[in-house]
Amino acid sequence: MSRLAVAGARHVVTVDPDDTVLHDTTVVVEDGTIVEVRPASAGPVDADEVLDGTGRLLLPGLVNVHTHLPMTLLRGLAEDVDLQGFLTRVWAAEAAVMDPPTVQLGATLGALESLLGGCTTQLDMYFHHDAAHRGALAAGSRHVTGPVFLDGPGPDGLTWQAREELLRAWPAQLAALGGPQVPVAALPHATYTCSPERLAQVAATLREVAGDRPALLSTHVSENAAENADVAARYGRTPTEVLADAGWLTGDLPVVVGHGVHLSDSDRGRLAAAGASVAHCPGSNQKLASGALHWEAVRESGVRLGIGTDGCSSSNDLDMWQAIRQAALLARLTSGRPDAASAHEVLRAATLGGAEALGLGDVVGSVEVGKRADLVLVDLEQPHLTPVHDVHALLVFAAGRADVTDVVVDGEVVVRGSRSTRVDTPALLARARDRAAAAGAAAEAS
CATH class of the missing domain: 3.20.20.140 (Metal-dependent hydrolases)
Incomplete structure (x- = not known):
């Protein structure tokens, strides 16, 4: 069994049926499934991996x-x-x-x-x-x-x-x-x-x-x-x-x-x-x-x-x-x-x-116990995200992709500290530039 904790998020936008927003909250994931959403004040979680949610907002992917x-x-x-x-x-x-x-x-x-x-x-x-x-x-x-x-x-x-x-x-x-x-x-x-x-x-x-x-x-x-x-x-x-x-x-x-x-x-x-x-x-x-x-x-x-x-x-x-x-x-x-x-x-x-x-509403799309853990952390320590009066409005009208720090898919941390944990990004970009040149030539010929 693997355990992941997203610890101490300042805000959690759950997108549950009541649009609940939680504060100072830790989310615990076991084998890819959310098993607990608890106050950060409950203390540390025994986990194999921890994402620090301090100063961050957590929302579903x-x-x-x-x-x-x-x-x-x-x-x-x-x-x-x-x-x-x-x-x-x-x-x-x-x-x-x-x-x-x-x-x-x-x-x-x-x-x-x-x-x-x-x-x-x-x-x-x-x-x-x-x-x-x-x-x-x-x-x-x-x-x-x-x-x-x-x-x-x-x-x-x-x-x-x-x-x-x-x-x-x-x-x-x-x-x-x-x-x-x-x-x-x-x-x-x-x-x-x-x-x-x-x-x-x-x-x-x-x-x-x-x-x-x-x-x-x-x-x-x-x-x-x-x-x-x-x-x-x-x-x-x-x-x-x-x-x-x-x-x-x-x-x-x-x-x-x-x-x-x-x-x-x-x-x-x-x-x-x-x-x-x-x-x-x-x-x-x-x-x-x-x-x-x-x-x-x-x-x-x-x-x-x-x-x-x-x-x-x-x-x-x-x-x-x-x-x-x-x-x-x-x-x-x-x-x-x-x-x-x-x-x-x-x-x-x-x-x-x-x-x-997509027929996946029972699987992902919200931060709720029993759902698979597709989760995103957004860094709130930014001038354009300060202060926070309405978290939903903040996300829709002020936040952007550069504010994303960590991403979890099916319980796996695939982005940590704004970098992919799976992809050799410089090598991928070099290959893409080489192949894209051929696409551009073909488009010009058309």
Whole structure:
């Protein structure tokens, strides 16, 4: 049995059902599970490892519900374009250089960036998903992924049959690779790159191969107006209606729709009835001029909201703190109401709400006894974090990834003193620079 103690945290933002905030508190972890949350005044804990929480705030790990980690290597290759222009430019670079070893490298780099910023879980859609998973696990992430589907060959050159075979093999492969608990995922790219018949096939196959294991479906939906127009011209339906017809919205599996900027009232009603979630990516949506998701309308429809960064080619970073702040501010802007999205609500969306969207709400997302220990320490001894009047507002509107000092995933300390305990960072960065040069050349050639 291994014991970890996070000792004497000045504040603990639990994100429990009552949004409890504790003070001067120690959290005890045994074999990866939180077993005790106790006053620091109760005295020292017998533990194999101790993280000093003095002058720090403890919160659950952030959950990124929509990203593309290996695209860290493509950062900055598609600037000043909309979604369609972005895809044209980036897919050319991906086809040229993003083979499995490169994907694994990019995923490690992306997971490292995420973890250093306090993001412990990512829903990651990318080609060569098994390589991406190995890369993210190497850095210590709780990494949710699965095969990507497109009607055509795509940048990875695979046939539809090959993608189906990858999905059938994925549950066993996922179990063999180990790592923190995650669902079996299937990730068709979008309703404009996968036909309705094949979307239905993916859902049916996932239900078959997952068996009694937790499973998840996710795809891009209504990211910009041009996408909606394209799908309507092809099928006379919205992307959400296409998913409903394809058997995605039956309520038996978690479904995460990426972006959801241009959902109709009817779309939101369908998603809510199925218990589906929207992955809100405000940074990417603004950068690509895709539009502004109306947080209040989505929430009031009953659809769960999580927060995502999207990939580094469309948002340019994996900074969940920035995405959290943008989500809160954009909600106020689109509604004209300063109370449209409270700091409590937005922080919950980035932690427990994201975990629930992935079917992991009973596993992570809050600091509670019985949950797995995905935890983050934030250094409060900073001018911009002093004084503390409202800890939720402090986290949403003032804190940033540079304030993260220590990160625990599944009970393992993967970041200590703002440095990875798993990754040789200088060596990784050198390899990434070398491989990124080839990606840049391919993008220029396109």
